[in-house]
Amino acid sequence: AQSVAQPEDQVNVAEGNPLTVKCTYSVSGNPYLFWYVQYPNRGLQFLLKYITGDNLVKGSYGFEAEFNKSQTSFHLKKPSALVSDSALYFCAVSSLSYNTDKLIFGTGTRLQVFP
Amino acid sequence: DAGITQSPRHKVTETGTPVTLRCHQTENHRYMYWYRQDPGHGLRLIHYSYGVKDTDKGEVSDGYSVSRSKTEDFLLTLESATSSQTSVYFCAISRQGGGETQYFGPGTRLLVL
Incomplete structure (x- = not known):
């Protein structure tokens, strides 16, 4: 069975700092990966896909976001966070x-x- | 919201009553989906349609039925609503399957008393 995990319920970051929202997955074969906000x-709302x-x-x-096959991860990143980025993010x-x-x-x- | 409307946007009903939610799209997309969103569960697929009169089950299909008689409309029916079906329901559309991006409607908030 395929699954996806977002290990952090909440991420707090100061405006202007880089942000990372983590996502790991488990599938057989090659994954199709998406981030929504x-x-x-x-x-x-669709953000990006691999x-x-x-x-x-x-x-x-x-x-x-960076697809890492060996770590089965697809973490979402932004170099400089904005207050308006505050929202719920789904992988x-x-x-x-x-x-x-x-x-x-x-x-x-x-x-x-x-x- | 990508040419997708959902009706009603809010509904309160009583246990045992039938409920039908409607999703309407103006994009002429082939695929349509129904999800429910619950705290701690994210979004879970209920049913989806890959063409007129073509539907398939998702991971939480028990207690729900769907119909699609024309491209633009996808109906979700709760034959006999239960309190466990209190949720926010989202419709989504995509041009094709197979990794195509899904675009979501604004949602319907359903409360079953």
């Missing part, structure tokens, strides 16, 4: 060996950026 009382190719993926709002995975139509989501990490 959810602002209060809104639906999820399907194949360059391990460093750049996405919306200055976010990027998700699917794979060809399971069913690429079905996304499995992590439990989410709440990012709090302090002024």
Whole structure:
């Protein structure tokens, strides 16, 4: 079975500092990996995805993520956090060996950026 | 929210009553999905559709049924609502399956008393 883990329920960071939101996955075969963000009382917004190719993926709002196959990780990063980045972040995975139509989501990490 | 609307946006109902949630898209995307979001669980797939009249189960499909009679509409029905189905329900769409990005609607907050 495929799964995804977000080991931190909450991440706190000061504005201007770099941020990292962690994600690890477990799938058979090659993964398709996604990051989404959810602002209060809104639906999820797509940030970025890794399907194949360059391990460093750049996405919306200055976010990027690095696919690390040996560590089965896909951590979300941003060089300089903004207060407006405060939100709930979800990592998700699917794979060809399971069913690429079905996304499995992590439990989410709440990012709090302090002024 | 990528041309996706959900109705109703909020609903309060009583245990044992039927409930139907509607997802409508204007993007002409082939795939549509229903998820529920609960604290501590993230989002979990209920059912999805890969074309008109073509549907498949997700990981939490018990107690739910779906129908898709035209490309733009995907209905989720709770035949007899239970308190455990209190949740926020999200619809999503994608152009194709197979790793295509899913785009989400604004959600429906359902409370079953």
